[in-house]
Amino acid sequence: MSVIRTSPGLTDQVYQALLDEICRGALPAGAHLVQEQIARRLGVSRQPVQQAMALLKADGMVEEGGGRGLRVAPLDLERMRAHYEIRASLDGLAARGAARRAAARADVARAIEGRGRAILDAGAAAVGAGDTAEQIRQDEAFHALLYEMSGNPLLAKTAEPHWRFLRRVMGEVLRCAETPEDIWTQHAGILAPVVAGDAAEAEARAVGHIENAAEKLVAAFRLAQAEDDDGARAS
Template sequence: MDIIDGTMPPGAPLVQEQIAAKYGVSRTPVRDALVQIAADGLATAVPGQGYVVNELTDHDVHNVYEVRQALEVLAATQACGLHTPRQLVRLKSLIDEYETVDHSDAEELFRLGTAFHSALVEPSPNEYLLKLLEGVWAHPVNRRISRTLDYTPEQQATVASDHRRILDALGRNDAGAMVQILAACFHIRGEA
């Protein structure tokens, strides 16, 4: 979590013994965690020195959102026309709540944004696709990107407006318009 929330900045050393002492655990679970952190792309092993926290590059952000866009557009297209009235109300309430959050609360904006996108694709009949999306949303790099975003009130309002436009298209069963809005969100800001 320290890497994801920025407590441990890029370039910070991740020394097994120091981490074990800090958290009061043995070296074995720390070693396993460091291997997983490296596999997730959050750190790099430096021979003889341990690990170092990776920089979050524009390339990383592009790659994550390229995958998210492709999967979300497919799932949202499949889901269009299948939302119940209750699901549509839930989407609206998530947008309403998103608008009330302080623009500097990146963690809450991330949670609500993810909840909106999850509810958007929920009716998709492709369970494998939905599981893949859950993995992308929960991936540490995606979570790290989302927590490093520095929204202005205007950007927060734009996201909420885009989500309202998506909801409006869903209400009309207009998959084409919904996909166009969703895709434009990814192209404009690198996220939706």
């Protein structure tokens, strides 16, 4: 039997590089992705680019470009709503579980507070630097902490498919729906009742955080669409 040779590490790096570009708008919706150009720009062979683009397609980030290869997919608001709806339930469950564990064990409360504040500081630094990709990574780290500390080992795995789609959505949120400072204020508002062991308040704030992001994003896109329609009629 022949040995299977893969380069998963390189594929993951290419995937993350392209995802970061999509999230910060450097690769906007409709942008065509030419494997040869991407490989040359990133200094890699075509194989990891091809593999990374297959992953991006599976995650709904890119789509077939009408005979011209792949292109960055437009944001599907209905799909976004569905993902956020599930995220709200999962994040509420995570915050409630983490708060209950913090209430029962002082060492858990201290661990959540210490790690949570470190993430809040890193998120604030990313906001100050205007680094959208790092803001998204720290946002994910904050919610991953709640999943981990909830005591439910299935939460993170269950949430991962939704995160793969919403990483791109979060870039849109940061650019056109909510100010980054508001998002991190909300994170701090979730962390406080979790550390205090207030399960009901922690859950309510976690759910509200997700629902607020979804509502503001939909409103921003509808406003942009209305402005585009007005411009088209005026021309």
